[in-house]
Amino acid sequence: MKFLLIKLNHLGDTLLLTPTLRFLAQRFPGAVVDVLVRGGCEVMLQGHPVIRHLVGLGRPKGDRRSWRTAWAENWVAWSALGAERYDYVFALSVSDRACLWSLLSAARHRVINNAYGEWGWRRRFFNQNSNYLWAPQHQVLKDFRTVADCFDAQAQPGPLEFFHHISPAELEQRFPDFPKGSPVAIIHPTSRWRFKQWLPERWAAVAEALQQRYGFRVVFTAGPAAIEAEDVQKILSHLRQPVVNLAGRTTISQMGALLERAQLFLGVDTVAMHLAAAMQTPTVALFGPSSENSWHPWQCPHELVLGDCPCKATRKFVCDSSRIYPCMERITVEAVLGAVERLTQSPEFTSRIQRAER
Numbered sequence: 001m002k003f004l005l006i007k008l009n010h011l012g013d014t015l016l017l018t019p020t021l022r023f024l025a026q027r028f029p030g031a032v033v034d035v036l037v038r039g040g041c042e043v044m045l046q047g048h049p050v051i052r053h054l055v056g057l058g059r060p061k062g063d064r065r066s067w068r069t070a071w072a073e074n075w076v077a078w079s080a081l082g083a084e085r086y087d088y089v090f091a092l093s094v095s096d097r098a099c100l101w102s103l104l105s106a107a108r109h110r111v112i113n114n115a116y117g118e119w120g121w122r123r124r125f126f127n128q129n130s131n132y133l134w135a136p137q138h139q140v141l142k143d144f145r146t147v148a149d150c151f152d153a154q155a156q157p158g159p160l161e162f163f164h165h166i167s168p169a170e171l172e173q174r175f176p177d178f179p180k181g182s183p184v185a186i187i188h189p190t191s192r193w194r195f196k197q198w199l200p201e202r203w204a205a206v207a208e209a210l211q212q213r214y215g216f217r218v219v220f221t222a223g224p225a226a227i228e229a230e231d232v233q234k235i236l237s238h239l240r241q242p243v244v245n246l247a248g249r250t251t252i253s254q255m256g257a258l259l260e261r262a263q264l265f266l267g268v269d270t271v272a273m274h275l276a277a278a279m280q281t282p283t284v285a286l287f288g289p290s291s292e293n294s295w296h297p298w299q300c301p302h303e304l305v306l307g308d309c310p311c312k313a314t315r316k317f318v319c320d321s322s323r324i325y326p327c328m329e330r331i332t333v334e335a336v337l338g339a340v341e342r343l344t345q346s347p348e349f350t351s352r353i354q355r356a357e358r
Contacts, residue, residue: 001031004081004089004105005147006098008037008057011252012271013139014044015278016298017092019157020143025050027153034081036101039073043252044271047163053080057097081105088150091126092143094118099125113146139294159299160278164256171257177244178258179217182356185210186259186281188221188267189235190228190247195325196268197231198286204238205333206266206340211241213337214344216264221255221272222247263352264343266336268328269295276300282349284339288327289317301348303339307331 003024007017014037024033032052035045039056046054058073082104089107091098099122102110111128112119116135123129130149134142144157171178178184189203210216220235220243222228232247250258256275259265265276265283269290276283277297285297288307296304309327311317319325343349 001028001088002084002086003028003031003033004036004084004086004107005033006036006089006091006093006101007041007143008093008095008098009041010038010271011041011044012274012295013093014038014041015160015162015271015274016140017045017143018048018161018278019140019159019298020147021045021048021050022158022161023144023148023153023155027148027151027155032084034084034086036077036081044162046253047165048161049163055080057101077101078104090143090147092146096122102126109150111146111150113142136293138296138298140298157299159280160274162256162275162278164253164260166253166257171254171261174254175246175249175258178219178246178261179244181217182353183214183216183263184219184261185214185216185264185266186219186221186262186276188265188270188272190222190231191268191270192223192225192228193270193321194323195319195321196270196288196290196328197324198268198328198331199324200231200234201238202331202333202336203235206336207235207239207243208241209333209337210264210340211243214340218243219258219262220245220247221250221258223270223272224248261356263349263356264340266340273297277302280352282343282346282352284336284343286328286331286336288325288331301343301346303343305331305335305339 033050034053036055042056055077057077086105086107088109089102089105090111091102109128110126112126113130115131115133130146132145207218220232222232229248259276259279259281265281267273268286273285277300280300283297283302286305307327307330
């Protein structure tokens with residue numbers, strides 16, 4: 001059996017595909033599984049033992065890439081996948097490009113989820129359809145059930161998986177300032193969507209409480225954008241005790257390796273939160289406008305802290321998206337520390353501390 005999975009979304013969405021990959025490997029031992037992702041998202045699945053070919057598709061012109069570069073990347077994708085004659089192709093993101101590549105795959109079975117009619121006229125190019133009503137469920141289940149339901153499988157998705165392939169020695173050489181021993185708490189306060197962020201002075205208050213009340217060594221991380229590093233500096237300006245600042249210094253793979261070493265993660269709805277879930281790091285996640293039902297940390301020890309958001313029910317957001325949303329501002333320091341308290345009392349947290357001390 002040959003399978004092609006098409007997922008042309010962002011980094012976090014790509015990682016959420018991993019339970020589906022594991023299902024295919026378990027249901028069809030020896031099957032060929034290829035994956036087509038949005039260019040730049042390959043890092044989320046690199047080294048996954050189930051995948052034969054992992055191909056990044058040239059990004060559209062709107063991503064400020066030249067057509068020459070985009071077509072070169074499309075040619076690489078065609079060279080890897082064009083002659084495979086797949087048995088099944090699963091288009092797991094709704095787009096013209098996913099539709100086109102499903103047709104180019106020449107698969108006998110071209111499968112989508114069209115439960116809400118979101119494929120519109122493009123539906124005619126597919127010959128199998130999942131009607132799984134995914135909207136109230138986690139996004140992992142949308143992909144998983146679209147695939148599993150084709151085979152009448154009663155299986156349930158497992159946890160996320162991430163393979164960083166970074167040795168402890170390599171990690172220590174690259175980040176000599178990362179705390180040795182335990183407990184370590186990583187705070188990732190930033191997002192490329194600024195309205196998801198929280199107030200810097202409140203992050204600072206949480207960081208100091210982690211140090212003073214729980215004895216955590218605190219590490220701050222952020223994405224590669226300069227503005228995210230600036231946001232972390234605003235937090236640090238409120239601190240009275242030293243912390244480790246790795247903002248903008250880590251790759252995705254290095255971030256995964258650091259999270260594997262940490263005993264606690266705190267952050268907003270972003271790819272780092274999903275990485276923490278993949279590494280089974282106990283997580284405190286702050287949610288405002290995002291749907292916690294769809295995007296919460298998947299199958300890992302976690303606590304959610306929710307900011308009341310009246311816009312959530314209609315999904316019609318009227319606030320200024322260039323600044324922190326009011327719903328995020330409604331989250332208090334006490335609510336976050338309450339979540340930390342509950343999580344640190346859990347058996348999973350105790351077990352992680354014990355493993356680190358061995």
